Amino acid sequence: MNGISPQQVQIRTTDPRAGYRAARRREALRAFILAVPLLVFLLATFIYPIGKLFLMSVQSGEVVNAIPGTATLLADWPGPPDLPSPQVFDRLAADLQKAQQDGTLAAAARRLNNYEPGFRTLMLKTVRQLPSTSGLPYSEELPRIDKRWGDAETWRLLKRAATRYTPDFLLTAMDREVAPDQSIVPVEKTQAVYVDAFLRTFSISGAVTLICLILGYPVAFLLATLPARKSNLLLIFVIVPFWTSLLVRTTAWYVLLQPNGVVNSLLIASGLTTEPAALMFNRLGVLIGMTHVLLPFMILANYAVMRGIPPVYQRAAVSLGAHPAVAFLRVYVPQTMPGIGTGMFLVFVLSLGYYITPALLGGAGDEMISQLVALQMERQLNWGLAGALSVYLVIFTLAVYAVFNRLVGIDRLRLG
Amino acid sequence: MLASVSKPFVTFSSIDKTYDGETFVTRNLNFAIEEGEFLSLLGPSGSGKTTTLMMLAGFEAPSSGSILLGESRLNEAPPHRRNIGMVFQNYALFPNMTVAQNIAFPLSVRHVPKAEQKGLVERALAMIELSHLADRRPAQLSGGQQQRVALARALVFEPKLVLMDEPLGALDKNLRETMQYEIKRLHEKLGVTMVYVTHDQSEALTMSDRVAVFHHGRIQQIAPPRDLYEDPENAFVANFIGENNGLAGQVAACDRAYATLALTSGISIRGRAGAGIATGKSAVLALRPENIAFDADAPDHANRLAGTIDEVIYCGDHWRLHLTVAGHNGFIIKVPNRTAMVLPELGRTATISWGQDDCKIVVADGS
Numbered sequence: 001m002n003g004i005s006p007q008q009v010q011i012r013t014t015d016p017r018a019g020y021r022a023a024r025r026r027e028a029l030r031a032f033i034l035a036v037p038l039l040v041f042l043l044a045t046f047i048y049p050i051g052k053l054f055l056m057s058v059q060s061g062e063v064v065n066a067i068p069g070t071a072t073l074l075a076d077w078p079g080p081p082d083l084p085s086p087q088v089f090d091r092l093a094a095d096l097q098k099a100q101q102d103g104t105l106a107a108a109a110r111r112l113n114n115y116e117p118g119f120r121t122l123m124l125k126t127v128r129q130l131p132s133t134s135g136l137p138y139s140e141e142l143p144r145i146d147k148r149w150g151d152a153e154t155w156r157l158l159k160r161a162a163t164r165y166t167p168d169f170l171l172t173a174m175d176r177e178v179a180p181d182q183s184i185v186p187v188e189k190t191q192a193v194y195v196d197a198f199l200r201t202f203s204i205s206g207a208v209t210l211i212c213l214i215l216g217y218p219v220a221f222l223l224a225t226l227p228a229r230k231s232n233l234l235l236i237f238v239i240v241p242f243w244t245s246l247l248v249r250t251t252a253w254y255v256l257l258q259p260n261g262v263v264n265s266l267l268i269a270s271g272l273t274t275e276p277a278a279l280m281f282n283r284l285g286v287l288i289g290m291t292h293v294l295l296p297f298m299i300l301a302n303y304a305v306m307r308g309i310p311p312v313y314q315r316a317a318v319s320l321g322a323h324p325a326v327a328f329l330r331v332y333v334p335q336t337m338p339g340i341g342t343g344m345f346l347v348f349v350l351s352l353g354y355y356i357t358p359a360l361l362g363g364a365g366d367e368m369i370s371q372l373v374a375l376q377m378e379r380q381l382n383w384g385l386a387g388a389l390s391v392y393l394v395i396f397t398l399a400v401y402a403v404f405n406r407l408v409g410i411d412r413l414r415l416g
Numbered sequence: 417m418l419a420s421v422s423k424p425f426v427t428f429s430s431i432d433k434t435y436d437g438e439t440f441v442t443r444n445l446n447f448a449i450e451e452g453e454f455l456s457l458l459g460p461s462g463s464g465k466t467t468t469l470m471m472l473a474g475f476e477a478p479s480s481g482s483i484l485l486g487e488s489r490l491n492e493a494p495p496h497r498r499n500i501g502m503v504f505q506n507y508a509l510f511p512n513m514t515v516a517q518n519i520a521f522p523l524s525v526r527h528v529p530k531a532e533q534k535g536l537v538e539r540a541l542a543m544i545e546l547s548h549l550a551d552r553r554p555a556q557l558s559g560g561q562q563q564r565v566a567l568a569r570a571l572v573f574e575p576k577l578v579l580m581d582e583p584l585g586a587l588d589k590n591l592r593e594t595m596q597y598e599i600k601r602l603h604e605k606l607g608v609t610m611v612y613v614t615h616d617q618s619e620a621l622t623m624s625d626r627v628a629v630f631h632h633g634r635i636q637q638i639a640p641p642r643d644l645y646e647d648p649e650n651a652f653v654a655n656f657i658g659e660n661n662g663l664a665g666q667v668a669a670c671d672r673a674y675a676t677l678a679l680t681s682g683i684s685i686r687g688r689a690g691a692g693i694a695t696g697k698s699a700v701l702a703l704r705p706e707n708i709a710f711d712a713d714a715p716d717h718a719n720r721l722a723g724t725i726d727e728v729i730y731c732g733d734h735w736r737l738h739l740t741v742a743g744h745n746g747f748i749i750k751v752p753n754r755t756a757m758v759l760p761e762l763g764r765t766a767t768i769s770w771g772q773d774d775c776k777i778v779v780a781d782g783s
Contacts, residue, residue, distance in 0.1 A: 310506075310508075312504050312506065312508045313508055313510060315475060315495075315502075315504070315508070316502065316504055316508035316510075317510070317521070317525075318475075318495045318496045319473055319474075319475075319495055319496070319500065319501070319502035319570075319579075320496075320501070320502075320521055320522035320525065320569065320570070320573070321496050321497075321499065321522050321525045321526055321573065322496055322521070322522075322525040323496055323525075324496070326525055327496075330521075330525075331510050331512070334512035335510075335511060335512050337512075
């Protein structure tokens with residue numbers, strides 16, 4: 001027809017892929033729209049709080065907010081051995097009184113106490129005594145109120161605290177601090193708790209993972225090789241605890257493992273022991289409780305993989321001359337590696353963040369890192385340190401994930 | 417092909433297999449496998465052929481009777497000590513190993529030195545013409561390639577006996593025929609004894625030196641393919657192998673070589689007498705559709721019947737006719753397609769005939 005120019009015809013025929021791309025875009029948009037509610041939910045309840053906590057691990061606004069003028073002046077102070085200029089003393093005196101009126105002093109004092117126990121008292125004492133000054137310049141008045149103001153170290157800590165962003169939480173979480181000479185040094189032995197806590201968390205998680213593997217692998221094998229009716233029945237025994245609340249199960253162990261609990265009664269009645277055995281408030285209790293809670297993950301992960309391995313491989317290996325045990329180790333076990341990997345990964349990663357079970361069944365020496373995070377948030381109100389500990393926990397978890405992904409492949413992770 | 421003076425290599429004697437003491441999966445099996453022969457176990461599913469193979473492999477234990485390998489009793493030997501190569505239906509290549517590692521597996525569990533293993537594996541790979549795929553994983557191979565690897569793995573440790581459990585069942589038709597030829601070639605080249613389970617009769621006929629036909633846990637007949645097809649011993653074999661016009665009747669007369677079968681309608685047929693045929697017994701006709709002359713003037717044919725054409729199917733090289741003969745429908749004739757022939761028409765009455773040597777009177781089932 002005359003109405004269609006050659007150019008229009010050209011447009012229709014040049015790129016057949018354009019239509020395909022448009023269809024793909026429409027599909028992608030549709031998928032996105034379907035996922036929007038979940039994305040919003042995740043953003044609000046998961047990603048935002050985590051991001052906020054991470055930010056807290058480097059934020060330290062309390063002191064700057066309370067004494068902004070002093071903070072600015074201290075930024076220009078080179079630090080010890082000299083004291084800051086008298087101007088800084090004046091500014092601090094004014095800032096402190098203002099902060100008390102504004103109500104920002106308490107938070108700042110608490111934050112300073114993280115650096116040096118007693119700093120909070122120093123601040124409050126200073127503010128209390130400032131109105132009754134003797135008329136001396138503040139560079140003499142403050143050291144008179146408390147001689148610590150005459151020590152350059154006090155001012156150094158104040159300067160460190162009076163910055164909006166600080167690496168100190170992240171350092172503390174690794175039992176490190178900045179020394180007067182600006183170098184990063186380990187904290188005193190008596191204050192070093194977090195590295196040990198991380199190591200303890202790893203060793204408990206590792207032990208739980210191994211126990212789960214040793215106990216769970218044979219059960220998964222049994223489930224995968226029994227006739228369907230029997231294995232379904234047995235599977236219920238695995239799954240029902242899996243559905244039961246973690247707290248309920250932990251509390252049940254609390255009852256069972258008590259010095260005068262069921263297990264000890266049985267042990268004494270059977271004559272195996274005369275005294276109640278210490279089964280809880282120690283590492284044993286933590287391992288028993290956590291293994292029980294996490295065992296279904298190991299069993300189900302292995303069962304899912306084993307169920308897909310036909311018995312013909314074992315037969316083939318035996319027919320080719322392998323002793324059944326050799327056939328099992330060389331042919332069957334390698335095929336279950338994805339299950340072993342998945343189970344170990346799940347149990348280990350879940351163990352890393354465990355809180356309730358070690359808190360209820362553990363003793364003084366069994367705190368895991370998430371208990372310390374909770375402690376910092378609930379008791380010490382040191383959200384910065386809690387954030388810093390969480391950052392490390394996330395980093396270590398991601399590292400485990402990376403190793404798992406490298407060895408097994410996350411796409412092979414499946415349950416049931 | 418089968419040497420007449422070969423000695424028994426494997427002997428099954430009075431083998432019963434039952435799981436509950438009442439129903440028998442196999443019943444009173446007695447047969448011998450000759451050294452170097454290709455024996456197929458053929459039968460419908462549930463006939464006991466796979467169980468027989470598994471008893472030979474050692475994965476099932478006979479309930480009674482004994483299996484001999486040469487002179488020695490094999491019953492109690494665990495499967496991994498039997499030194500029998502085996503190929504499974506779905507190949508059972510180990511997915512965690514490469515092709516070369518799979519083939520090396522039987523050598524490495526026998527502690528063959530590494531250097532020797534390498535040479536043997538290379539030779540096995542060359543034999544199946546897959547040397548270039550040595551480092552692939554089984555999942556990366558096609559069905560036919562996997563089958564060949566499974567074959568190489570079962571042969572590499574040079575077993576005297578190789579068992580195959582429907583090894584070509586998962587392949588499509590063309591590939592299956594290629595592989596049949598390949599297995600046959602390897603058998604002839606290596607001189608190894610092969611026992612081959614299949615439910616595909618044409619596969620059994622084309623590949624085997626002898627075929628054992630299984631039904632209800634018993635061997636109905638064990639014979640070379642040609643004897644099986646042309647000289648079936650009973651009605652089951654006649655009907656199971658190829659197509660048969662199995663008209664049933666009573667034996668009216670019987671001399672040494674020939675018998676007369678009276679069909680129920682009063683028509684009688686003369687044919688070769690099978691084993692166990694005696695006057696008065698009920699028997700079945702074994703008559704192949706291609707041995708019947710259609711509308712032919714063949715005065716030497718002892719049997720001459722009239723039939724009505726019910727169905728005509730054109731098959732290219734032949735016509736396939738379904739007739740009603742002696743009151744029974746489903747009588748099959750295969751007529752070679754010639755340019756000059758009179759076309760069979762539906763509903764017409766035709767004369768069909770065959771000689772007394774073209775058919776056989778055999779005992780009915782369950783004798």
